[in-house]
Amino acid sequence: xxxxxxxxxxxxxxxxxxxxxxxxxxxxxxxxxxxxxxxxxxxxxxxxxxxxxxxxxxxxxxxxxxxxxxxxxxxxxxxxxxxxxxxxxxxxxxxxxxxxxxxxxxxxxxxxxxxxxxx
Amino acid sequence: xxxxxxxxxxxxxxxxxxxxxxxxxxxxxxxxxxxxxxxxxxxxxxxxxxxxxxxxxxxxxxxxxxxxxxxxxxxxxxxxxxxxxxxxxxxxxxxxxxxxxxxxxxxxxxxxxxxx
Numbered sequence: 001x002x003x004x005x006x007x008x009x010x011x012x013x014x015x016x017x018x019x020x021x022x023x024x025x026x027x028x029x030x031x032x033x034x035x036x037x038x039x040x041x042x043x044x045x046x047x048x049x050x051x052x053x054x055x056x057x058x059x060x061x062x063x064x065x066x067x068x069x070x071x072x073x074x075x076x077x078x079x080x081x082x083x084x085x086x087x088x089x090x091x092x093x094x095x096x097x098x099x100x101x102x103x104x105x106x107x108x109x110x111x112x113x114x115x116x117x118x119x
Numbered sequence: 120x121x122x123x124x125x126x127x128x129x130x131x132x133x134x135x136x137x138x139x140x141x142x143x144x145x146x147x148x149x150x151x152x153x154x155x156x157x158x159x160x161x162x163x164x165x166x167x168x169x170x171x172x173x174x175x176x177x178x179x180x181x182x183x184x185x186x187x188x189x190x191x192x193x194x195x196x197x198x199x200x201x202x203x204x205x206x207x208x209x210x211x212x213x214x215x216x217x218x219x220x221x222x223x224x225x226x227x228x229x230x231x232x233x234x235x
Contacts, residue, residue: 033222042210042227043164056222091164093223107154108214108223110164 003027005074006092006111013118019079019086021114025094032075033108034067037089049075082118089113122146123211125226132201133234139186140196140229142211148172150216153194154223155185159207167209170194172216201233 003026013019025032030050035043045059049069060067064082069075079086095108124143132138144153155167170178170185178185186195198205208230214223 035225043225045222045224048222089162093164107152107166107169109166110156112163115162 004029004092004094004109004111006090006114008114009112010115011117013082013116015083015118016081019082019116019118021077021079021090021092021116022074023077023092023094023111024074025092026096026109029094029096029109031095031108032069033093033095034075034077035091035093037091037113039088043091046077079116082116084118087116087118089115121226122224123213123226125211125229127229128227129230129232131232131234132198134203135200137197137199138201138231140198140209140211140231142194142196142226144192144194144211144213146192146213146215148215152214152216153185153187154212154214155183155194155196156210156212156225157205157207158210158228159204164210168196198231203233203235206231206233 005024007022011019032049034046036046037043047060047067048056051069052071064080066078091110091113093108093110122145126141130138151172153170157165157167168178168180168183168185170187177187182199184197186197208228210228211226212223
């Protein structure tokens with residue numbers, strides 16, 4: 001999973017503040033996924049992006065959450081007006097293709113996660 | 120309906136023994152991929168092994184092997200010769216092919232503890 005860079009690793013925000021989480025995919029990867037992991041739970045899909053496009057945001061809460069993957073720079077997951085329930089680990093993953101063929105096309109690699117704590 | 124089911128919330132194994140972590144999946148696609156990831160207490164998600172639905176051989180990566188039974192829709196992870204460092208959460212995931220969304224979905228995970 002080396003190569004997917006997430007920052008910050010840990011973030012503390014007060015209720016009502018904004019949280020910005022960044023993800024730089026592995027070199028050569030154009031597909032980015034964001035997942036949320038609550039304590040003692042598995043990963044829940046939030047949003048799937050390609051450069052400059054949101055492909056699927058069906059897992060993203062309708063309010064306060066947004067994501068982008070600009071032509072230049074990292075993908076950003078933005079949470080506005082954070083609440084205590086937003087406290088979780090947020091993982092970014094990348095893959096080279098949309099899952100067309102074989103292990104290289106299919107495997108997604110994760111960053112080390114960003115742990116958000118809302119106080 | 121759950122696409123990935125991991126029925127074992129926790130497993131214990133003696134060091135140097137083999138252990139099998141169960142995973143069943145649900146899909147109507149013919150083309151899909153199955154994955155296992157390890158999450159140690161430090162939190163990162165580590166890719167372990169991949170099995171494609173058309174792969175005839177079971178995937179192996181060092182001490183990890185995937186027991187793929189297509190008709191039963193199961194993709195169990197076998198860890199041989201367990202080590203203390205194998206203690207972690209293990210997640211099974213699936214990525215559906217042409218008829219699906221290409222978005223990997225994950226099971227709830229199995230916690231593995233390796234005893235000395």
